[in-house]
Amino acid sequence: DGGITQSPKYLFRKEGQNVTLSCEQNLNHDAMYWYRQDPGQGLRLIYYSQIVNDFQKGDIAEGYSVSREKKESFPLTVTSAQKNPTAFYLCASSTFRQGRAYNEQFFGPGTRLTVL
Amino acid sequence: GEDVEQSLFLSVREGDSSVINCTYTDSSSTYLYWYKQEPGAGLQLLTYIFSNMDMKQDQRLTVLLNKKDKHLSLRIADTQTGDSAIYFCAESPLGGATNKLIFGTGTLLAVQP
Numbered sequence: 084d085g086g087i088t089q090s091p092k093y094l095f096r097k098e099g100q101n102v103t104l105s106c107e108q109n110l111n112h113d114a115m116y117w118y119r120q121d122p123g124q125g126l127r128l129i130y131y132s133q134i135v136n137d138f139q140k141g142d143i144a145e146g147y148s149v150s151r152e153k154k155e156s157f158p159l160t161v162t163s164a165q166k167n168p169t170a171f172y173l174c175a176s177s178t179f180r181q182g183r184a185y186n187e188q189f190f191g192p193g194t195r196l197t198v199l
Numbered sequence: 200g201e202d203v204e205q206s207l208f209l210s211v212r213e214g215d216s217s218v219i220n221c222t223y224t225d226s227s228s229t230y231l232y233w234y235k236q237e238p239g240a241g242l243q244l245l246t247y248i249f250s251n252m253d254m255k256q257d258q259r260l261t262v263l264l265n266k267k268d269k270h271l272s273l274r275i276a277d278t279q280t281g282d283s284a285i286y287f288c289a290e291s292p293l294g295g296a297t298n299k300l301i302f303g304t305g306t307l308l309a310v311q312p
Contacts, residue, residue, distance in 0.1 A: 087241075089241075114298060116299075118302075123207060123304060123305075124304060125203075125287065125302050125303055125304040125305050126242075126287070126302040126305075128299060131299065133298070141299075173241055173242070175241075175242075177298065179298055180298075185229075185230050185247075185291065186230070186291045186298040186299075186300060187232070187244055187247070188242075188244075188300055189244075190241030190242040190243070191241050192240055192241045193239070193240065193241050195239075
């Protein structure tokens with residue numbers, strides 16, 4: 084079955100610790116995205132990657148870091164510099180063609196991060 | 200600018216129609232999307248509409264697009280309790296080199312039995 088997976092589903096972290104959220108896809112998609120979801124604020128883009136070994140900051144990148152060493156994987160690290168990290172984190176992927184307007188994104192099930 | 204707005208909450212009775220509204224500001228958007236998010240889960244694409252269309256119907260779902268007013272709506276006929284979820288509209292601005300989607304704030308639909 085093709086799809087996109089995230090792990091773990093729930094994650095607890097102490098203040099001051101870095102934590103890495105996993106995102107894997109076997110859809111052969113070039114582009115991958117990380118979003119943060121807070122109640123009443125919709126989805127906000129953290130980072131995105133259009134191709135392996137390349138990624139760009141989204142709207143709220145401060146306190147986060149990513150890597151894209153493999154096409155299938157796009158892990159997100161929440162660092163201790165992120166002031167309010169408790170949220171629901173969603174990973175997505177899509178095909179990518181420069182200038183192509185249609186962009187259906189496929190989402191993983193999400194990781195709920197709680198800072199204690 | 201890029202800003203997509205939705206009302207936060209809608210409550211309907213089972214069997215009634217639901218109408219979820221969305222306004223967007225980027226007139227270059229070629230495609231507009233509706234996604235559904237069930238509790239504690241990721242988003243799933245429900246339907247989309249191309250900007251040269253006024254309406255698209257898919258079984259119980261009807262999408263209306265008023266491009267002049269930059270207004271998009273999703274009508275769900277014969278709403279069921281299984282339709283309870285958060286609904287997001289999203290736009291895909293033309294020529295965006297990133298192919299990013301801009302999501303609305305989401306509308307929580309509560310279906311009362």
